[in-house]
Amino acid sequence: MKLATWNVNSLKVRLEQVKNWLAENQPDVLCLQETKTEDANFPLSELQQAGYQVVYCGQKTYNGVAIISKLPALDVQYGLPNFEDQQKRVIAATVNGVRIVCVYIPNGESVDSDKYPYKLAWLAALQAWLKDELQLYPKLALLGDYNIAPEDRDVHDPVAWAGKVLCSEPERSAFMGLQKLGLRDAFRLFEQAEKSYSWWDYRMMGFRRNHGLRIDHILLSSALECTACSIDKAPRKLERPSDHTPVWANLA
DNA sequence: ATGGCTTCATAGTGAAGA
Numbered sequence: 001m002k003l004a005t006w007n008v009n010s011l012k013v014r015l016e017q018v019k020n021w022l023a024e025n026q027p028d029v030l031c032l033q034e035t036k037t038e039d040a041n042f043p044l045s046e047l048q049q050a051g052y053q054v055v056y057c058g059q060k061t062y063n064g065v066a067i068i069s070k071l072p073a074l075d076v077q078y079g080l081p082n083f084e085d086q087q088k089r090v091i092a093a094t095v096n097g098v099r100i101v102c103v104y105i106p107n108g109e110s111v112d113s114d115k116y117p118y119k120l121a122w123l124a125a126l127q128a129w130l131k132d133e134l135q136l137y138p139k140l141a142l143l144g145d146y147n148i149a150p151e152d153r154d155v156h157d158p159v160a161w162a163g164k165v166l167c168s169e170p171e172r173s174a175f176m177g178l179q180k181l182g183l184r185d186a187f188r189l190f191e192q193a194e195k196s197y198s199w200w201d202y203r204m205m206g207f208r209r210n211h212g213l214r215i216d217h218i219l220l221s222s223a224l225e226c227t228a229c230s231i232d233k234a235p236r237k238l239e240r241p242s243d244h245t246p247v248w249a250n251l252a
Numbered sequence: 253a254t255g256g257c258t259t260c261a262t263a264g265t266g267a268a269g270a
Contacts, residue, residue, distance in 0.1 A: 009269085010259060034269085036260070061260050062268075107270060147270070166270060199270070203256035213270075243258075243270080 001096060001251040002027045005143035005216055006235075007104070007199075007244035011035040011064070014242055015043050017235055018068075019050050025232070027248060028070050029095050031102035031143040035064030042066075055093055063088045065102050065144075069095045083125035090126075092133075098224065098251070099137035101130070103144035108165045116165065119147070123174035131181055138223040141251075142183060145244065146217050150175045150185065154214035156195065166215060183219035186229035186249040198231050199244045207236055218249045225252035 004027040008014040011032060022030065030052075035042070037058045047054050047068060055073045058064030065088060067073050073093035080090050089104040103126065108119035134140055148171045152158035161167045179185065187196075197212025206212065220226055229249040236245040 013259075034259095107268080109268080109270085164270095201256080201270070202258055206257090215270075240258090 001029075001098065002248060003029045003031075003100070003141055003143060003218060003251065004246050004248035005031040005033070005102070005145070005218060006246040007033040007145040007216060007242060009034050009036075009242040009244065011037050011043065011066070012041075013240065015046060017238060017241075019046065021235060021246060022050050022052060022068070025246075025248065029100055030068040030246075031100065032066040032068065033064070033102070033104035033145045035066055036061060037064055055091060057088045057091045059088045063104055065089060065091045065104050067091055067093050067095070067100055067102050069093075069100075071096050073100070080122075080125050080129055082129050083122060085122070089122075094137070097139060099133065099140040101133070101140065101142045103142065103146070105144065105146045105148065107147045108171070110165050111163070111168050113165075120170055120174065123171070123177075127174065127177045127181065130178065130183075134181060134221060138221060140183075140221040141224065141249075142178065142217075142219040144217070145215060146175065147215055148172065148175045149213045149215050150217075153194070154197070156197065156211045156213065161213075166213060178219055182222050184222065184226075186218040186220050186226050187214070187231070187247065189226055190229055196231055198247055200236065202243050216244055216247045218247055220249065220251075226250065227252050
């Protein structure tokens, strides 16, 4: 079973790229973030014609998440049940017996922004909810744009980024808190190339210079056996790419 | 260089992303 996650930075702009990626990679599940699409305008039939089912939860301009799957997505949940939030950042469903949790974790803007405590509160609610969810669903995968680079090796310039948003100690502690629930970073279960990232700044030729961060992750509960995990840089090389590229993992 | 690009909403510029 192949699971993947991709922050597409507007599904409208990236729809053809998503359809091509589905056709070429044949994932069983693809989680999307930053669809930036109201549900009424969601390109459902186009994805159905590609042979997939979709559940989604979006809004105008910002945020928006979706789960694209070959098999039906059951018991769909929208949002964090323990955190009142107007922003559409979470959708969860069971696919082929695996609880799929698709998240677009807040960016935080900067450590002295009002959005930073919102991010930390959001992460605390996520962890509290997942603790219960793992009891209900031992086979659970948490996929998405975490907006956290967990370690210095996930950052192209750890000195410049030290203490900054996406790399700060409270954010990294929140990431470790998820791991303490028994969730494992699928990417780090395997040998990986150094300087592997999932996001590169649009500006200053960030991708060409590999000025990136690894902030998109797949965390897997211990009941799931993972056989491979990789970042697919190919979509980042296309015309008009998202600033993020897909991450995928294979389950036994 | 508190910048740079890209998207969206809008109709000239501003917010937000990371």
